[in-house]
Amino acid sequence: MKNLQSKVIIITGASSGIGEATVKLLATSGAKVVLAARREDKLRLLTDEIRGAGGEAVFQKADVTSREDMRNLAQLAMETYGRIDVLVNNAGIMPNSRLNELKVDEWDRMIDVNVKGVLYAIAAVLPIMKAQKSGHVINVSSISGHIIVPTTAVYSATKFAVRAISEGLRQEESPEFGIRSTNISPGVVKTELLNSVTSPEVIGMSDWIRSLSISPDRIAHAIAYAINEPDDTSINEMIIRPTIQS
């Protein structure tokens, strides 16, 4: 992974699941990783593990729903490594339920984390990438950003929004400023994502959903592939789903 080596890569939601797997793969491949999430203990462990293996990593406790946290995160990357090559907008939550359950607080939370969080991180890095005249934003959407089934209306709405943001960013920033935009849409992946579910109907489906799932390593590989392509090539959209997922 030659083009990936020494790149400075910010990853949100780095404390578990797809983010953790991505951090490990990128650091092993020679990237300088900047980890962010709310669970500081997990970030510290992961950072120590990477450094212990000879890799380069720093972390910051950060909530993606805070503009200030996202600004501070970009600042940490700049102060430590002097540039930002890639932002992986991965943090997300999925407390799915039917609309008629009226879990309005969970709708708010999904919109805040999955949509505003993505935008706040982009706002923090875009001026820096424009000044560099290079950069790469990778947004983790979902297969739910392509299809809607009962209980996914709000989550799907947030992930459709993520795809819109990815495509808008590509149109506005790629031709003039050389900033690449990649939208990744995973199917079912074995992570902690279902832990935020409170709807009895969705909890009842959890074992079945988990039985379909693939390893987060598969998504990490897709992210690494998109970064590793030469700078004149932009991978704009990838769907990665378990072979047995309908």
Ligand code: NDP
């Ligand atoms: P996990 O629950 O394992 O990871 C979610 C990550 O997001 C955690 O690191 C969590 O860290 C972080 N996070 C949640 N809320 C915030 C917040 N407010 N601020 C900062 N970080 C936050 O799930 P996945 O790895 O599966 O999820 C990663 C992404 O992949 C999400 O965007 C999800 O929607 C998407 N996805 C997942 C699929 C799956 O089947 N697993 C399928 C399709 C898409 P912490 O709690 O420490 O803050």
